Amino acid sequence: MDAEAGLDRRHREALVRIRAREDAAFRARVPRSLELASRAGTRMPDGVPMAWMAGFYRTPVLWVSHGSGPVLTDVDGNDYVDFNVGDMSSVLGYAHPRLTEVIGERAAHGVQMFLPVEQALAVCDRLRQRFGLPYWQFTLSAGTANTEALRIARVATGRQGVLLFDGGYHGQLQETLWAGGEGGAPPAPEATGLGPLPPGLAVVDFNDLAAAERVLAQRRTAAVLIEGVLTNCGTVLPDPGFLPGLREACTRYGTLLAVDETHTQFDLYGGAVTRYRIAPDLVTGGKGIAGGIPIGCYGMTSALAGVIEANPADELGETVGLALGGTLFGNALSLACAEVVLSELMTRAEHDRIAGLGGRLSDGIEDAARAHGLAWCAHRFGARSGYCLFPERPRTAREAHRSLDPLFTDTRRVYFANRGVWDAISSAGPHAGFAHTDRDVDNYLGILDGFLDEMCAG
Numbered sequence: 001m002d003a004e005a006g007l008d009r010r011h012r013e014a015l016v017r018i019r020a021r022e023d024a025a026f027r028a029r030v031p032r033s034l035e036l037a038s039r040a041g042t043r044m045p046d047g048v049p050m051a052w053m054a055g056f057y058r059t060p061v062l063w064v065s066h067g068s069g070p071v072l073t074d075v076d077g078n079d080y081v082d083f084n085v086g087d088m089s090s091v092l093g094y095a096h097p098r099l100t101e102v103i104g105e106r107a108a109h110g111v112q113m114f115l116p117v118e119q120a121l122a123v124c125d126r127l128r129q130r131f132g133l134p135y136w137q138f139t140l141s142a143g144t145a146n147t148e149a150l151r152i153a154r155v156a157t158g159r160q161g162v163l164l165f166d167g168g169y170h171g172q173l174q175e176t177l178w179a180g181g182e183g184g185a186p187p188a189p190e191a192t193g194l195g196p197l198p199p200g201l202a203v204v205d206f207n208d209l210a211a212a213e214r215v216l217a218q219r220r221t222a223a224v225l226i227e228g229v230l231t232n233c234g235t236v237l238p239d240p241g242f243l244p245g246l247r248e249a250c251t252r253y254g255t256l257l258a259v260d261e262t263h264t265q266f267d268l269y270g271g272a273v274t275r276y277r278i279a280p281d282l283v284t285g286g287k288g289i290a291g292g293i294p295i296g297c298y299g300m301t302s303a304l305a306g307v308i309e310a311n312p313a314d315e316l317g318e319t320v321g322l323a324l325g326g327t328l329f330g331n332a333l334s335l336a337c338a339e340v341v342l343s344e345l346m347t348r349a350e351h352d353r354i355a356g357l358g359g360r361l362s363d364g365i366e367d368a369a370r371a372h373g374l375a376w377c378a379h380r381f382g383a384r385s386g387y388c389l390f391p392e393r394p395r396t397a398r399e400a401h402r403s404l405d406p407l408f409t410d411t412r413r414v415y416f417a418n419r420g421v422w423d424a425i426s427s428a429g430p431h432a433g434f435a436h437t438d439r440d441v442d443n444y445l446g447i448l449d450g451f452l453d454e455m456c457a458g
């Protein structure tokens with residue numbers, strides 16, 4: 001039998017059957033989640049605390065009570081080994097004893113001070129070791145870190161424009177929720193509620209250096225904002241030379257290069273900038289670096305630190321400063337947790353270990369596909385893996401979207417959930433976290449084998 005790419009009619013029919021059976025089994029396992037959802041419907045739109053939760057899963061929303069290590073537990077007492085790792089926000093694992101200790105210590109001394117705490121220094125040093133940039137600022141989310149990075153870039157360059165790459169995601173920002181327009185059309189909004197297209201905003205295909213250069217040559221672009229590896233539409237790796245070429249073009253045309261490491265910082269130690277040896281002007285991040293306590297961060301060159309220092313905001317409003325900061329940013333609890341997480345828990349050795357687990361997941365997905373006559377491959381970037389339903393890995397978001405098949409992802413997730421594994425959201429793959437071991441990977445791959453058996457049985 002020749003290996004097959006994609007999903008054929010026989011696979012889809014099997015998936016529809018599996019989905020119906022597994023959905024019924026899932027509903028039967030989660031009566032308390034269903035009850036909470038129905039009570040919540042009169043209190044929160046769609047019965048969820050964040051609206052996206054209602055749209056992401058296409059199964060009843062799972063309400064959770066607690067977690068320990070790699071396992072989260074729902075309100076009905078079902079355990080799941082978590083391979084979604086909170087889309088990187090809980091990549092440390094749950095209830096880590098050292099983190100619990102630090103939270104307790106900080107809570108006993110005040111979690112929010114509205115003044116700097118000493119731990120900020122160590123966090124800056126750890127981030128500098130990873131990303132090479134000397135100056136850092138802190139927010140409470142990665143999205144806000146991106147907002148601030150772009151503001152600094154505008155003031156530093158005196159330009160308005162931002163260049164983005166199709167398929168990148170950088171948070172719920174006015175400037176970044178735009179997709180490439182078809183056939184030269186202007187970028188299209190990816191969400192409602194946005195204002196008009198920001199001036200000078202352009203979106204080009206990832207890996208299309210010539211298109212990026214054409215935009216930069218107009219000298220209207222303050223910053224290029226890019227994920228060094230696209231991680232929000234499956235995984236798209238940069239072609240050799242793409243990121244260094246982009247770096248060089250930014251320098252040539254006076255544009256700043258901002259690399260969003262929010263996800264990639266957990267894939268490999270030092271993220272994409274280290275792996276591809278590029279020297280960005282700004283790096284942004286956040287998610288799990290404080291073990292799940294909210295935090296965002298961005299690093300910058302000395303020159304950009306100088307721009308902030310030259311644009312001070314004062315309390316009396318006598319100077320018009322850069323629009324940065326928030327009341328709870330630079331939060332004492334976030335920084336105390338980030339210090340311990342970055343110094344003691346997410347060490348280089350631990351990053352290497354989970355990159356190895358991610359490689360095992362990718363190998364296992366490829367082996368399982370091959371054994372079932374499927375000409376697929378796996379996404380692969382350190383601890384990040386995922387399903388590519390074609391033999392060639394994608395080079396653009398458009399190509400990557402062909403593998404984001406909701407029937408396949410949703411059926412897989414509910415099948416795995418009923419067997420004690422929480423699989424990834426559709427745009428990501430299973431990701432190894434710091435609490436996982438080889439046994440968890442074996443468990444995941446064992447379930448995958450059974451799932452593909454059924455999908456391919458016809």
Ligand code: PMP
Binds near residue numbers: 087141171227
């Ligand atoms: N950057 C990237 C690459 C992301 O994937 C995300 C969230 N998925 C963000 C930024 C925004 O992070 P947050 O939701 O913490 O603001």
